[in-house]
Amino acid sequence: MDNITNYSAFTLMEPKGSKSYRNIYFTCFLFLYVMILFLNIWLCVIIVVKRALHEPMYIFLCNLCINGVYGATGFYPKVLHDLMLDSYVIPSYMCALQAFVIYCSVMCDYCTLAVMAYDRHVAICRPLDYHSKFTCIMLLVFCWTIPLITMLIGILLSNRLVLCKNHIDKLYCDNWSIVKLSCESTVTNNIYGLICISFYFGLFVIITVSYVKLIIACKASLECRKKFWQTCVPHICSLINFTIAMLFDMMYNRYGSSDFPVDLRNFLALEIIIVPPIVNPLIYGLKLTEVRKRVLKPCSNIQKNL
Numbered sequence: 001m002d003n004i005t006n007y008s009a010f011t012l013m014e015p016k017g018s019k020s021y022r023n024i025y026f027t028c029f030l031f032l033y034v035m036i037l038f039l040n041i042w043l044c045v046i047i048v049v050k051r052a053l054h055e056p057m058y059i060f061l062c063n064l065c066i067n068g069v070y071g072a073t074g075f076y077p078k079v080l081h082d083l084m085l086d087s088y089v090i091p092s093y094m095c096a097l098q099a100f101v102i103y104c105s106v107m108c109d110y111c112t113l114a115v116m117a118y119d120r121h122v123a124i125c126r127p128l129d130y131h132s133k134f135t136c137i138m139l140l141v142f143c144w145t146i147p148l149i150t151m152l153i154g155i156l157l158s159n160r161l162v163l164c165k166n167h168i169d170k171l172y173c174d175n176w177s178i179v180k181l182s183c184e185s186t187v188t189n190n191i192y193g194l195i196c197i198s199f200y201f202g203l204f205v206i207i208t209v210s211y212v213k214l215i216i217a218c219k220a221s222l223e224c225r226k227k228f229w230q231t232c233v234p235h236i237c238s239l240i241n242f243t244i245a246m247l248f249d250m251m252y253n254r255y256g257s258s259d260f261p262v263d264l265r266n267f268l269a270l271e272i273i274i275v276p277p278i279v280n281p282l283i284y285g286l287k288l289t290e291v292r293k294r295v296l297k298p299c300s301n302i303q304k305n306l
Contacts, residue, residue, distance in 0.1 A: 010095050011167045012088040026083040033076035039281040040065035056136045060116045061284055063140055068277030071105025074098055075172050075273050095173035100151050107147035110200055113239050115139045117207040120232050125217045150196055157189050170269055176253040238280055245272040
């Protein structure tokens with residue numbers, strides 16, 4: 001059995017073939033990070049500047065983009081630093097901070113998607129009861145407060161554990177990987193984790209019920225069906241992608257086997273960080289008519305001037 005030690009640093013998994021392909025990995029991750037920053041910040045600026053987009057749906061979309069930048073910043077600078085120095089070590093306090101930022105962002109994404117589902121349900125099924133400014137602010141507070149408190153408690157519970165290993169078999173830190181390094185009982189952490197999973201499963205049920213009601217309500221009107229197709233389909237695509245990635249991450253962290261193919265495991269672990277911040281601004285920017293017109297307008301002006 002390993003010695004019980006208070007480790008001051010953890011080692012992270014090296015990317016496969018990092019010695020040979022380090023420059024290629026670095027270029028790819030840098031490109032992804034720049035793209036995430038550009039797409040999300042551009043969409044946020046358009047929503048903030050254009051008064052016509054100062055509606056709850058677009059405000060929640062802006063929140064989704066801000067959160068995408070926040071989560072990506074918890075991952076990309078560290079992995080780029082590791083690839084540059086070819087050193088995959090992280091101090092324990094930075095590991096806790098990275099786990100907090102990444103998974104707080106993941107939870108905030110899911111809360112925002114739940115709020116957006118509720119927003120679409122009210123807008124289409126009960127337009128006369130559409131949100132006031134105060135309700136919109138309270139929903140945004142919910143999107144951030146629940147994940148921040150949830151992850152803070154999770155990190156504090158992990159911090160009290162005595163560890164006997166210091167290798168995390170991922171490119172980044174996550175709370176449950178830290179818990180698995182412990183030599184002592186993790187029953188409290190496990191129970192708390194299951195409570196959190198149950199809460200987000202509850203959100204998934206609420207989202208599903210909202211969309212079932214929306215589909216039933218939209219069958220009666222051509223205008224409602226058109227509005228559903230324009231505003232809800234991008235949201236459903238984001239939700240399905242995010243739910244699958246989140247479910248895999250939770251289930252593999254807890255019950256995954258070492259026999260699972262390493263390449264597929266790494267891809268699915270990174271998918272939850274890489275895909276949503278890129279896909280969300282793209283599908284919303286291209287599908288939502290008001291956003292698309294304002295995003296493509298600068299491009300049209302440039303073409304006219306050429």
